[in-house]
Amino acid sequence: MKHVRANLLLLGLSFAICCIAYPSLLWAIGQTIFLTKSNGSLMTGMGQDGTQRTIGSRQIAQSFTGDEYFWPRPSAASYNATAAGGSNWGANNPKLRDRVAQQLGPIIRYKPGTQPRTPQQDIEDWFAAKPDRAADWAREYSVAAANWAMADSTNNTYGLQGNFILAWAEHHPDLIEQWKNANRAKTDHPKPVDLIPLFFVSFARAHPGKWPAVVEVKQTDGSVIKQVEPVAPDASVHANFFDMWLQDPANRPKTADLEPVPADMVTASGSGLDPHITLRNAMSVYQFDRVAAKRTLPGGNAAKIRNDIEKLVRKHSFTPLCGLVGEPLVNLLELNVDLDRHFTVPSVR
Template sequence: MKAHLRANLFLLVFTVVVCCVLYPAVMYAVGRGLFPTAASGSLITEPGPDGKDVVKGSRLIAQPFTSDEYFWSRPSAASYNATASGASNWGANNPKLRDRVSQFLGPIVQYKKNSRFYTGADLEKTVQKDIEVWFAAKPDRVADWAGEFDLAVGNWAKTDFAAKTDTSDEKYGLQGEFILAWVKGHPEVISDWKAANPTKTDDPKPEDLAAGFFASFAKTHPGKWPGVVDVEQPDKTKVKRIEPVSSDSAISANLFELWLRDPANATRVADLEPVAADMVMASGSGLDPDITLRNALSVYQLDRVAKARTAPGADGKKVRDDITALVKKRAFTPLGGLVGEPLVNVLEVNRELDANFPVPAPSK
């Protein structure tokens, strides 16, 4: 019996030492010795003001770039949080996915350069102007949208919810409070909601009343959108307020999908500039640090970046060509070119942009 206990104890200690001490130590030594950068998380550093290295990010984890002068990363269902890595698992017919894509593409989508619709003073916004014209052509278009896109309508009502502060009397933010104020003067909105929801006893929230609000708003302000505008106060400060507007980026963001579906716009839709899938679709991890070269060199990325980094009076075409060359130089294909298409690491190429193509100072 003692011999068996001694053997089992020896086996236990031996296994713990090998698996929990020796094996990790060997892996650590090999990793630090042969792959020091990868073993440290593939961190990208640069000297700080005090001379010490400052971590700017990792080659393996995406960051949210939103400024015009930078290439944008793929959308992230994890908000680029490495501790919450994951996918949205939204299918192509999921309203949440369609709304996110519409909100992203609507304000930036363009016609092809050779399109007969690519006209006007501000060529890059031709599609957005067409959407606004189409929107205003039917006085109650916003009511049609509200009746079909309930998810997008609810999201609009909750847009500023996160802006609420502990010192504010507002409970729902700008849009939500505007809806509640509106229904006080238009009680039929609440009565219609109660008639459609007889079993509910709680007071309706702004998102519950949003569809009825838009229908009522369309009757009062036909062909208009409840836009968020800056209003100057007597003391020269500005406050945000909702007013009826006919031109607003929110129109193209929210109405883009409905515009796409309208058969009357079929020829215009056929002339839209293609969009790379990885520009609007999140990765499985939500942390993919790379975008395709096709995405980076598209009019939605390259043209925007080059324009933002071209100084007044400078040769914009040369800047664009030089940035194109830089991006192509940084491109790589996985597994030595055996699989997939060329990719670009967003963080690395953006840092090179800052080093080689500084953003010009704003003109006074």
């Protein structure tokens, strides 16, 4: 009986104190003294219609893809602030290296004054130099190739690429035949992923030096549909073949001249919502040049704009723990809001 009383008392009292009184006290302190902070440090700004609206939280990253803005770190959570998370990919995961390589391929540059052409042009030439490069890629980068085939797939339906492989197999029955010979133990019909190596061999034979890219095709009625077509190397080739181009010993002299990117530009944060980038990242040719070029009025003073934007970026930078640890960082949302306030974007978005 004494045990029952003690248990009930403990449960009731500690519940009342720890779960009611304690959070209420903190809530009261927060809502009176630290009102903005305790509601999530929300920022308001002027909308396009001229009304005040919430534009985000200064602590939570949001997606920026426009050339006129500085870009945040990649997010494994797609900047979803209701389901945050990291990639949880270890160093041994090919997906991690593929993701970074695919991000780098289209944007990578040579160090100024070292090479006459862009890396993208070099990748295109290198791609076209061997007619069945795509077949090599499907064999050596099997994880990336599988992801390519599974893009936009849901449970039982396939995305554009997956359906393209299936359609290809229908017109090239030898593909299925080969697969069945190699996999006699399996009885079911092959999925697009299973056919990747065979598909790329067959594709490279039919369209040497071409790549099955997703292109937008204008219909007769004016609407635009996406479909896969064999095209000359495009941005998706830059993305998918960058790592393979880099690894080719023949390209060693060129790859040594690549301008490295700061690590935070290509690594996803633990929360997927990291609101900062390093000052180095912001000032690198990969961010600063793009933003400055986009915000320079036609015929405007480019050097002055660059100078002013640089001042603004540096004004926003801070080093954690009063400068004791790490390197200078920039809060991206605050910076981009300030950019909009001080520098116009010439063309309409």
